[in-house]
Amino acid sequence: MSKSFRIIAIIAIVYSLLLACSKKQAEEFQPAVPGLPGAAAITYNNFVEPIFQTKCASCHATGRSAAAIFTLNGYSSVVANAARIKQAVLVNKTMPMGSSLSQSDLQSLQIWFDKGMIQQ
Ligand code: HEC
Incomplete structure (x- = not known):
């Protein structure tokens, strides 16, 4: 494996991990409670x-x-x-x-x- 190929492979892996994290956060986002900031608990x-x-x-x-x-x-x-x-x-x-x-x-x-x- 050439050195540059290895670097590209590492960048690709890191990028896809970052992407997976941001996607997970988006799915967990809850609709805002009127009058309360973003993901505050609904009580x-x-x-x-x-x-x-x-x-x-x-x-x-x-x-x-x-x-x-x-x-x-x-x-x-x-x-x-x-x-x-x-x-x-x-x-x-x-x-x-x-x-x-x-x-x-x-x-x-x-x-x-x-x-x-x-x-x-
Ligand atoms: C304009 C009057 C009115 C408003 C406003 C109203 N209700 Fe009712 N509700 C009724 C009447 C009349 C019944 C019985 C007739 C029926 O079930 O359609 C009833 C029935 C119910 C039942 C019993 C259903 C069953 O058969 O087990 C529940 C539970 C209920 N209402 C909850 C609510 C909730 C929660 C709200 C507010 C989000 C609400 N109601 C707003 C008049 C109202």
Whole structure:
């Protein structure tokens, strides 16, 4: 093997390793939480709570029209009803009734469920 061939081979290997690393980082990038920098963790407090207060509380808070079906009353009420909420919001998309969540909110909500519903 000539010396120059060996140098080219080494450069090619290093280059492809660098490329693999940058690709991996891109795949792990998560959609931004509104109001938070880049890849900050999506939590109940910083993301789910404000969204659900705006999009669900008008019908599902205590004393509201649909409270008998699902009462939105803090973190534990969402965790206890996680399966139903996922089905209604992410799968069937029947909730929020009368409005909708943006594509990035749906994605962030999916990630929040997938990562084990972090509270704060
Ligand atoms: C305009 C009122 C309204 C809003 C806003 C609303 N809902 Fe509902 N929700 C209802 C009504 C009425 C039902 C029962 C009828 C139905 O299931 O279609 C219901 C049913 C549900 C159910 C039970 C589904 C099942 O059959 O198990 C869940 C869970 C739910 N809503 C979650 C949410 C979430 C989460 C949001 C916000 C993202 C939301 N809802 C926003 C009125 C609303």
